[in-house]
Amino acid sequence: MAGKIGLAQLDRLVAETIKRFELAAPDPAADPEDGYLSVDPRHATLNDQDVHYAGTMHFEADLDLADALDLDGALAHGAATLKALGSAESLDVRRAKALGDLARTQTALDLHTQGATDARGQDGLPAAREVVLNAHFAAESVRDGDVVQTVFGPTGRLEERHKLLLLDQVKAWCADSRTKVTIKPVIDLNAELSAPGYDIPKPIREQVALRDRTCTFPWCTRPARSADVDHVVEYDHDAEAEGRPQPGPTTSSNLACLCRFHHRLKTFTAWTYRMVAPGVFEWTSPHGHRYLRDRHGTTRLDDAGDLGELPGRP
Numbered sequence: 001m002a003g004k005i006g007l008a009q010l011d012r013l014v015a016e017t018i019k020r021f022e023l024a025a026p027d028p029a030a031d032p033e034d035g036y037l038s039v040d041p042r043h044a045t046l047n048d049q050d051v052h053y054a055g056t057m058h059f060e061a062d063l064d065l066a067d068a069l070d071l072d073g074a075l076a077h078g079a080a081t082l083k084a085l086g087s088a089e090s091l092d093v094r095r096a097k098a099l100g101d102l103a104r105t106q107t108a109l110d111l112h113t114q115g116a117t118d119a120r121g122q123d124g125l126p127a128a129r130e131v132v133l134n135a136h137f138a139a140e141s142v143r144d145g146d147v148v149q150t151v152f153g154p155t156g157r158l159e160e161r162h163k164l165l166l167l168d169q170v171k172a173w174c175a176d177s178r179t180k181v182t183i184k185p186v187i188d189l190n191a192e193l194s195a196p197g198y199d200i201p202k203p204i205r206e207q208v209a210l211r212d213r214t215c216t217f218p219w220c221t222r223p224a225r226s227a228d229v230d231h232v233v234e235y236d237h238d239a240e241a242e243g244r245p246q247p248g249p250t251t252s253s254n255l256a257c258l259c260r261f262h263h264r265l266k267t268f269t270a271w272t273y274r275m276v277a278p279g280v281f282e283w284t285s286p287h288g289h290r291y292l293r294d295r296h297g298t299t300r301l302d303d304a305g306d307l308g309e310l311p312g313r314p
Contacts, residue, residue: 007074022252026312030136041062042062042063042064043060043061043062044059044060044061044063045059045060045061046058047059047060055196057159059099064169064172065158065169067271074102075095075096075098075099075102076095077098078088078094078095078097078098078099078101078102079091079095079097079098081096081098082094082097082098125240135156135158135165137152137153137155137156137165137167138153138156152167153167154166154167154168155167156170165303185208187203187207187210188207188209189207189211189279190278191207191252192250192252192253193207193252194249194250194251194252195250195251196250197250198225198231198235198237198250199250200229200250200255204229204250204252204255205229207252208229208252208255208256208257209224209225209227209229209257210223210224211252211278211279212256212257212279212295213295214227214257215227215257215258215259215262216256216257216258216273216281216293217258217259217262217265217266217283217293218291218293218298219285219297219298220259221261222259224257226259227257227259227260227263228257228258228259228260228263229241229253229255229256229258230255230256230257230258230263230266231248231255231258232248232254232255232256232273232274232275232281233248234247234248235248235249235250239279251277253278254275256273256275256281261311261312265311269286270285270286271283271284271285271286272284276292279294280292280293280294280296281293282301288298289301289302290302308311
């Protein structure tokens with residue numbers, strides 16, 4: 001298994017395994033040597049004992065995952081705004097200034113809204129959190145008499161950054177009265193969806209991204225949602241006009257996610273691939289070496305495969 005994935009993904013799997021073991025253990029803090037697993041690592045600390053000669057201080061924080069993504073998005077927006085207003089400073093400096101602006105904005109907001117609640121106790125402000133996260137949890141139906149309930153497992157997977165996600169975290173996010181929650185319908189990843197023509201409609205694009213998870217080129221881990229959706233067998237734009245059957249239809253079984261770099265590599269070089277099962281691909285290099293790629297990683301199908309021939313491998 002370890003040979004199928006890169007070092008970064010291996011590190012994530014080790015951390016995820018540790019967390020899953022902690023959740024499965026009857027008492028995670030029973031062993032003093034493992035007590036650190038049950039400690040909440042969140043903090044926000046200002047090191048005010050060390051002021052840099054440039055007039056700066058070090059601020060360090062470990063945040064809840066959703067809070068961290070919210071903050072990162074806010075800093076990216078603030079940095080872009082400063083650049084649009086004419087700032088010639090570096091991105092790091094603009095992000096640091098945006099963090100200071102957030103602090104001053106929040107202080108002003110607190111003063112402005114103090115006591116300004118309506119009869120329902122609401123402050124009239126829009127949802128504070130609208131970050132889009134795609135979470136996946138295994139579920140099973142449990143019958144309790146005549147009632148059938150859906151029970152979710154304690155851990156799931158977050159598409160963004162391929163992180164382990166705890167069900168308790170999702171419950172905490174949804175419990176915030178100023179969080180906007182959107183529930184998307186479940187998509188059957190094994191269904192064969194199709195569309196006429198070359199364009200890929202949104203439901204099929206969503207299904208393919210959920211099925212592939214990442215770019216399907218050997219060892220590539222770039223997220224599927226930011227990748228192109230490629231026709232495995234090339235779509236023939238002249239087939240219908242010339243009365244020939246379409247060799248590369250727009251169907252689930254003929255579509256795969258490829259990041260832009262590997263999409264171009266497949267299009268303009270001798271790299272070829274085929275889908276041997278839903279979400280499972282066999283790649284052949286220009287030198288004839290073969291690689292099998294599925295959601296668990298990449299496996300070389302011949303001993304002569306040269307890893308140096310894999311462009312864009314992380």
